[in-house]
Amino acid sequence: METGEKGIELFASAPKSLPKISTHIEGLDQILEGGLPAQRTTLIMGEPGTGKTVLALEILYRGACRGEPGILVSFEESPQDIRENAATFGWDLEALEDRGLLYLMEGKMDSATLIEGRFSLEPLLAIISGKAREMGAKRAVLDAPDVLLAMIDDASMARAQLQFLTEWLSASGLTTLMTIKPRQVGIGRLFQEFFDSMSDCVISLSARVMDQVTTRRLRVLKYRGSGFGKNEYPFVISGSGIKLIPITAFQLLHKPFGERISSGIERLDGLLGGGFFRNSCILLAGEPGTGKTLMASAFAEHRCEEGEKVLYVSFEESQDALVRNVSSAGIDLAGPLKRGSLRFLCAMPESKGAEEHLMELVDEVQGFAPDHVIVDSISACERMGGKQAAFEYLMRLLNYLKERGITILMVNQTSGSKAQLEISGSGISSMIDTVIFFSYVHGEGETNRAIQVLKSRGSGHSNQIRECVITDEGIRILDPYVGPGGVFTGTARKVQEAKDALETRRLAAEIELKEREIERLKAALEAEKLKLRMQIEMAEWELAKLRGEVETAERERQERLRLREREWQGPQDLDKS
Amino acid sequence: MGQEDSSRNALSYKLKLFIAGSQPNSQLMRRTVEGLCERYLASRYSLKVFDVLEDFRPALEHNVLVAPTLIIEEPPPPIRIVGCVRDPRRILAILGLGEVHP
Numbered sequence: 001m002e003t004g005e006k007g008i009e010l011f012a013s014a015p016k017s018l019p020k021i022s023t024h025i026e027g028l029d030q031i032l033e034g035g036l037p038a039q040r041t042t043l044i045m046g047e048p049g050t051g052k053t054v055l056a057l058e059i060l061y062r063g064a065c066r067g068e069p070g071i072l073v074s075f076e077e078s079p080q081d082i083r084e085n086a087a088t089f090g091w092d093l094e095a096l097e098d099r100g101l102l103y104l105m106e107g108k109m110d111s112a113t114l115i116e117g118r119f120s121l122e123p124l125l126a127i128i129s130g131k132a133r134e135m136g137a138k139r140a141v142l143d144a145p146d147v148l149l150a151m152i153d154d155a156s157m158a159r160a161q162l163q164f165l166t167e168w169l170s171a172s173g174l175t176t177l178m179t180i181k182p183r184q185v186g187i188g189r190l191f192q193e194f195f196d197s198m199s200d201c202v203i204s205l206s207a208r209v210m211d212q213v214t215t216r217r218l219r220v221l222k223y224r225g226s227g228f229g230k231n232e233y234p235f236v237i238s239g240s241g242i243k244l245i246p247i248t249a250f251q252l253l254h255k256p257f258g259e260r261i262s263s264g265i266e267r268l269d270g271l272l273g274g275g276f277f278r279n280s281c282i283l284l285a286g287e288p289g290t291g292k293t294l295m296a297s298a299f300a301e302h303r304c305e306e307g308e309k310v311l312y313v314s315f316e317e318s319q320d321a322l323v324r325n326v327s328s329a330g331i332d333l334a335g336p337l338k339r340g341s342l343r344f345l346c347a348m349p350e351s352k353g354a355e356e357h358l359m360e361l362v363d364e365v366q367g368f369a370p371d372h373v374i375v376d377s378i379s380a381c382e383r384m385g386g387k388q389a390a391f392e393y394l395m396r397l398l399n400y401l402k403e404r405g406i407t408i409l410m411v412n413q414t415s416g417s418k419a420q421l422e423i424s425g426s427g428i429s430s431m432i433d434t435v436i437f438f439s440y441v442h443g444e445g446e447t448n449r450a451i452q453v454l455k456s457r458g459s460g461h462s463n464q465i466r467e468c469v470i471t472d473e474g475i476r477i478l479d480p481y482v483g484p485g486g487v488f489t490g491t492a493r494k495v496q497e498a499k500d501a502l503e504t505r506r507l508a509a510e511i512e513l514k515e516r517e518i519e520r521l522k523a524a525l526e527a528e529k530l531k532l533r534m535q536i537e538m539a540e541w542e543l544a545k546l547r548g549e550v551e552t553a554e555r556e557r558q559e560r561l562r563l564r565e566r567e568w569q570g571p572q573d574l575d576k577s
Numbered sequence: 578m579g580q581e582d583s584s585r586n587a588l589s590y591k592l593k594l595f596i597a598g599s600q601p602n603s604q605l606m607r608r609t610v611e612g613l614c615e616r617y618l619a620s621r622y623s624l625k626v627f628d629v630l631e632d633f634r635p636a637l638e639h640n641v642l643v644a645p646t647l648i649i650e651e652p653p654p655p656i657r658i659v660g661c662v663r664d665p666r667r668i669l670a671i672l673g674l675g676e677v678h679p
Contacts, residue, residue: 117660119643122597123629123636130633
C-alpha cells in the first residue's frame with residue numbers, strides 16, 4: 001500500500017505523464033509504474049479460474065475502502081455470489097454498499113428472454129452512467145461483458161455494439177476495468193481484438209501447474225503512454241486477496257549494512273571480525289546435524305535478549321519440536337516465545353506453492369515487524385515446486401527483507417561430497433553476505449564438528465577451521481589447533497597434541513644419538529686408520545723380509561755356481577784349494 | 578377461433594417497452610408494438626414506454642440491459658422480447674394471439 005501511494009506521488013511529479021490511480025495492491029502499482037490509467041479502460045484477460053474477477057473486485061474494493069466509490073456490473077455471477085466470494089477474503093461489500101461506496105449490478109439477462117432482433121447496449125450504459133452520477137463514482141468494473149455480447153450472433157451488430165461501447169467508455173470519464181476470457185475463434189475473437197484495441201492497458205493472468213503446485217502469473221501486455229514491468233510476475237490469491245511481489249530494480253533499494261551485532265556466540269563474533277552486520281544475509285551451510293539450527297537458535301535467543309524481534313521460519317521441524325530440541329543444548333526459545341519477541345512460522349514446503357509461502361511470510365513480517373528472520377532451511381524450499389520455484393521464492397524473499405533492513409539468517413543443508421558446490425544453494429550466492437560452513441571431520445574412531453567462515457562481505461574474517469562442540473550450555477568454539485597434520489578435532493586433537501610433545505622429545509633424542517654415532521664413527525675411522533697403518537707396516541716388513549730372502553737365495557746360487565766350476569776343472573783344483 | 582383463443586381474448590395485457598431515445602431499432606419497435614396493441618388488443622391492454630436515456634431507474638429496476646426490450650408482464654408467465662421484431666405476427670404468436678411463424 002505504501003509503495004502504491006509512493007508510486008503515485010512519483011508519477012504525479014513526473015511531467016507530461018499519464019494520470020494514474022493506485023490499485024492499492026502492493027506490487028501491482030510497482031509493475032504498472034503507479035497504477036491504472038485514470039479515466040481509461042484496462043482489460044484483464046485470462047482463462048476461467050485465473051483470478052480476473054478477484055483482481056478487478058479487489059481494486060474496486062480497496063478504492064471504495066478509501067472513499068472512492070465504484071460500480072461493478074457482473075455479467076456472469078449474481079451480486080449475491082460476488083458478495084459471498086468477497087466475504088471469503090474478509091471484504092464486507094454490503095457495508096460499502098450501505099454507505100453508497102459500492103454498487104453491484106446484475107448484468108445477467110433474464111432467463112425468460114427471447115432474442116428477436118437487433119438491439120443496443122444503451123440501457124446498460126445509461127444505468128452505469130446514472131448510478132455513477134448518483135454515487136459520484138469514478139471507477140467501474142465490467143466483469144465478463146463477453147457473456148452478454150456472446151448473445152449477439154451477428155458480426156456486424158457485434159462490431160457496431162463494440163464500437164458503441166468503446167465510444168461510450170472513452171466519453172464516460174470512468175476508470176474502467178473489464179475482465180474477459182481470451183477466445184481464439186469466431187465472434188469471440190472479434191471481441192478480443194476490439195477489447196484489446198479499446199484498452200489502454202492490458203493485463204493477462206494465467207495459472208499453470210508445475211510439479212503439482214499451481215502458480216498464478218500476471219503479465220502486463222501493453223500500457224499506452226506508460227512504462228511497465230515487462231516480466232511475468234507470480235502472484236497468489238491469499239486469504240486477504242491478491243498478493244504479488246515483483247522482482248524489480250531490487251539491488252537499488254537494498255539498505256546498506258547496519259552496525260555489528262553479536263551472533264550470540266562470542267567466539268564466532270571473533271571469527272567474523274566482530275559479529276554479523278545488521279541487515280546482512282547470513283548463510284549457515286553444512287551437512288545434517290552439524291549444528292546449524294542450534295547456531296540459528298542461539299542467534300534468535302541472543303537477539304531476543306537484546307530486546308529485538310525474531311521470526312523463525314521452519315520448513316523442517318514444528319515449533320514444539322524445535323524449542324524442545326534446542327533446549328537440550330541450553331538454548332531457551334520458550335522464554336522469548338512467551339514474551340512475544342520470537343515467533344515461529346512452520347509449514348511443510350509442499351503444503352502450498354512458493355507464492356503462498358512467500359505471501360504468508362510477507363504477511364507475518366508486516367504484522368510482526370521482526371528485526372531478524374531465520375529461514376530453516378532453504379534446501380527444503382525446492383519441495384515447494386522445483387528448483388525454479390525455490391529460486392524465485394528465495395530471491396524475492398531476500399529482496400523483500402533486505403529492502404526493509406531485516407537481517408536474514410538462512411540455513412542450508414548440503415550433502416556429502418557436493419557440499420562445497422551447493423553451499424550457497426539455489427543460485428542465490430550473490431545475495432549472500434556471510435557464509436559459515438559446517439562440516440564433519442572423521443577419524444580416530446569418532447566424528448567431530450568443524451566450522452569455518454567462508455565469506456564475509458564488508459569485513460576481514462578468520463580463515464581458520466575451528467572445532468565446535470555442542471554442550472548442554474550451547475555451542476562452544478574451540479581454540480584453533482594448527483599443526484603439521486592439518487586440523488584436528490576431538491580426541492584426535494588431544495592425541496595430536498601429546499604426539500607433538502613426544503615428537504619433540506624423540507627428535508632431541510635422535511639428534512643426540514646421531515651426534516654420538518658420528519663421534520663413534522669418527523673414532524672407528526681413527527681405529528681403522530691405525531689398523532691399516534699397522535697392516536701397511538706389516539706388509540712393508542714382510543716385503544723387506546721377502547726381498548732379503550731373494551738376496552740370500554741369489555748369494556747361495558752364486559756360491560753354488562762357483563763350487564761347480566771348481567769341480568769341473570779337476571780335483572787338483574780341489575787339492576790345490 | 579377455438580375455445581382457448583376466446584379465453585385468451587378475454588385476458589388483459591400489461592406491456593412495458595424500454596427504448597433508447599431516437600435509436601432506430603427502438604423507434605421501429607415502438608411503432609410496431611403500439612400499432613399491434615391498437616389493432617389486436619383494443620382496450621384490453623396497458624403499454625408503458627420507458628426511455629432509458631431520460632431515466633435509467635426503471636431499466637435498473639427491471640434489469641433491462643439492452644434496448645429495445647419488451648416485457649409482457651401479464652398474462653403470466655412474464656416474457657421478455659429483446660431486439661427489434663420486424664414481423665408483428667411474431668409478437669402476436671408470442672402473445673398467443675395467432676399462428677406461430679418461425
